[in-house]
Amino acid sequence: MTLPKFILGDNTEYPNAIFVIHTEFPRFIINLEDDEVExxxxxxxxxxxxxxxxxxxxxxxxxxxxxxxVAKYED
Numbered sequence: 001m002t003l004p005k006f007i008l009g010d011n012t013e014y015p016n017a018i019f020v021i022h023t024e025f026p027r028f029i030i031n032l033e034d035d036e037v038e039x040x041x042x043x044x045x046x047x048x049x050x051x052x053x054x055x056x057x058x059x060x061x062x063x064x065x066x067x068x069x070v071a072k073y074e075d
């Protein structure tokens with residue numbers, strides 16, 4: 001199965017949360033309500049600098065994905 005890079009998630013236990021799931025490395029879920037990130041990967045200390053760079057970019061892309069999806073519903 002081929003998955004999209006980003007998936008929107010919703011859960012009634014978190015009514016104000018907006019979850020975006022990033023399915024490619026580094027895999028994570030971000031809650032756009034508070035920018036909390038939950039990682040699905042284990043990282044070595046050596047990976048820390050690369051992770052910081054990748055994270056910043058991935059979060060920007062996740063936010064842009066959400067904005068784009070919401071704009072489609074508003075049209």
